[in-house]
Amino acid sequence: MTVLRAHREDIELRTEDGLRLVGELATPASGEIAATLITLHPLPTHGGFMDSHVYRKASWRLPELANIAVLRFNTRGTHSPRGTSEGAFSEGGPEGADVRAAVDFAVTHGLPHRWLVGWSFGTELALMHGANLDVEGAVLLSPPLHRAQPSDLERWAATGKPVTALVPEFDDYLRPDAAAQAFGPLTQARLVPVEGAKHLWVGEAYVRRVLDEIVAAVAPGQGPLPTHVDLSVVE
Numbered sequence: 634m635t636v637l638r639a640h641r642e643d644i645e646l647r648t649e650d651g652l653r654l655v656g657e658l659a660t661p662a663s664g665e666i667a668a669t670l671i672t673l674h675p676l677p678t679h680g681g682f683m684d685s686h687v688y689r690k691a692s693w694r695l696p697e698l699a700n701i702a703v704l705r706f707n708t709r710g711t712h713s714p715r716g717t718s719e720g721a722f723s724e725g726g727p728e729g730a731d732v733r734a735a736v737d738f739a740v741t742h743g744l745p746h747r748w749l750v751g752w753s754f755g756t757e758l759a760l761m762h763g764a765n766l767d768v769e770g771a772v773l774l775s776p777p778l779h780r781a782q783p784s785d786l787e788r789w790a791a792t793g794k795p796v797t798a799l800v801p802e803f804d805d806y807l808r809p810d811a812a813a814q815a816f817g818p819l820t821q822a823r824l825v826p827v828e829g830a831k832h833l834w835v836g837e838a839y840v841r842r843v844l845d846e847i848v849a850a851v852a853p854g855q856g857p858l859p860t861h862v863d864l865s866v867v868e
Contacts, residue, residue, distance in 0.1 A: 656706025673755030801830035
C-alpha cells in the first residue's frame with residue numbers, strides 16, 4: 634500500500650485521570666492544514682486500534698492529497714505497533730477522558746478545523762463525549778448505536794454542529810433504514826447509505842468512498858481525491 638509524503642511524529646496524550654495514551658500525528662509536508670481529523674478507533678476487544686485500516690490509509694493519503702492532518706491514538710488499554718496506552722478498556726464511559734485529551738492536544742498544538750471521526754465503537758465515543766468539545770462536527774463510520782443514548786444525540790442536535798454518518802448497506806449492527814429512525818433525535822445528521830458496503834469497509838473501493846466522504850464533509854474544496862499520484866510524493 635502506497636504511503637505518501639507527510640510530516641509524521643509519535644505523540645503522547647495525557648488524560649485528566651493521569652493516563653498516558655500513545656498515538657501519531659500526520660500533517661501535510663507543505664501548505665496550510667485544511668482540516669484536522671481526530672480519529673476514534675473501533676472496539677479494542679474486537680481488534681480495533683489506531684492502525685485499523687481505514688485510519689491507517691487516511692494517515693498515509695490525506696495529508697498529501699487533501700492537506701488534512703490525521704491524529705490517531707490508542708484509547709486506554711489498547712495496543713498497536715506504536716505501543717500500548719495505559720489503563721484498561723472501560724466500555725466507553727471513562728474513555729471520554731481519552732477523547733477530551735485528544736481534542737485538547739489538537740487545540741494546544743494549533744491544529745485547525747478539528748473534526749471527530751469515529752468508526753464503530755469510535756462513533757459511540759464521539760456521540761457520547763464529543764458534542765461540547767472544541768470541534769466543528771463529526772463523521773461517523775458504521776455507527777452501531779449500542780452505547781450512545783437518545784440524550785447523546787439530542788445534545789449534538791442542540792449544538793447545531795454538522796454530523797455525517799456513513800451507513801453500510803450490509804452492516805452487522807445498524808443498516809440504513811434502521812439508522813434513519815435511530816438518528817431521529819440528531820436532527821441535523823446527514824445519513825449516507827453506502828451500497829454494497831459492510832461494517833469493516835473491506836476493499837479499496839470502499840476505503841476510497843469513505844475517504845472521499847470524509848473529505849467532502851470536513852474540507853469540501855479538497856476533494857474528490859485523485860486516483861493517481863506522481864512518484865515524487867511517494868515515501
